[in-house]
Amino acid sequence: MPRCNDVLAPSASISRMQREVRNGHRGAAILLTGLPAAGKSTLAQALHATLFGCGWQTVVLDGDSLRIGLSRDLGFSDADRQENIRRASELAALLVENGQIVILAMIAPLAELREVFAQRLGEDYREVWCSASLAVCEQRDPKGHYARARRGELAGFTGVSAPYEPPLQASLVLDTGTQTVEACLDRLVTWLGECSVLHKT
Numbered sequence: 001m002p003r004c005n006d007v008l009a010p011s012a013s014i015s016r017m018q019r020e021v022r023n024g025h026r027g028a029a030i031l032l033t034g035l036p037a038a039g040k041s042t043l044a045q046a047l048h049a050t051l052f053g054c055g056w057q058t059v060v061l062d063g064d065s066l067r068i069g070l071s072r073d074l075g076f077s078d079a080d081r082q083e084n085i086r087r088a089s090e091l092a093a094l095l096v097e098n099g100q101i102v103i104l105a106m107i108a109p110l111a112e113l114r115e116v117f118a119q120r121l122g123e124d125y126r127e128v129w130c131s132a133s134l135a136v137c138e139q140r141d142p143k144g145h146y147a148r149a150r151r152g153e154l155a156g157f158t159g160v161s162a163p164y165e166p167p168l169q170a171s172l173v174l175d176t177g178t179q180t181v182e183a184c185l186d187r188l189v190t191w192l193g194e195c196s197v198l199h200k201t
Contacts, residue, residue: 012097019099023057027096028197029121031104033114033167034130035159036145037137039176039184043130044105046185051101056198059095061088063106076156085113089120096124101197109164126195128188129170132177134159171195 020026030047032040044060051058067074070087074080085108092102108114118125137159138146149157156162167173172191174184192198 016097016099023099025056025099025101025198026124026196027099027101028124028126029092029096029102029104029117030126030128030192030197031106031108031114031117032128032130033106033108033170034176035132035134035137035164036107036157037140037142038130038132039181040105040107040130042181043174043176043184043188044103046181047103047188050185050189051198056101057099058101058103060103060105061092061095063088063104066106076162081109081113082116085116086120089117092117093120093124096121107158107164109158109162111165111167114167126171126192126197127167127169128172128174129167130176130184131166131173132175136177 016027032044034040041062041064044062048058048060066084066088070091071084074084085106088104088106092104095102104117108117114127118127141147145154145157146160148154149160154161158164172188174187176184189198
């Protein structure tokens with residue numbers, strides 16, 4: 001088997017610019033980060049449906065879906081969390097290079113993990129903090145994970161037995177704890193236009 005540094009990616013027959021012109025928009029990656037039950041997945045799917053309805057080329061990479069597929073072999077140790085984010089960032093980069101708007105709904109609890117996205121995706125990366133208090137998220141608890149974590153059944157659960165570091169320089173902060181999904185979605189779509197993600201190429 002060749003060493004990793006001996007492998008070269010093949011040249012693309014269709015350039016990113018060609019795809020973006022065909023799509024009518026640039027490729028980009030938007031990370032929705034926040035505590036468990038902060039509303040990341042709900043907002044990601046709402047944004048996906050809205051952009052799809054407008055003819056944009058979008059895809060959602062949801063943390064839970066990645067955990068049962070691409071990263072099903074990983075646990076929740078520091079090393080495994082790092083590898084999970086690395087895999088997601090590489091997948092996002094491939095999709096962005098193909099002109100897609102990638103919506104990542106992932107906890108990504110630590111600044112160093114979110115930095116992996118920033119380093120890999122560069123200027124194509126946008127970070128959105130779905131800000132909801134621990135009390136609100138724990139009250140929602142749609143999967144019962146907080147209750148299990150409080151009983152000691154889930155080790156390393158973010159917000160209970162593992163930390164969440166709020167982004168200090170998020171591109172956008174959405175108050176998903178008190179505002180409706182519709183209000184957050186409206187602000188998100190408006191902001192994506194303001195930062196040129198949704199501008200026509």
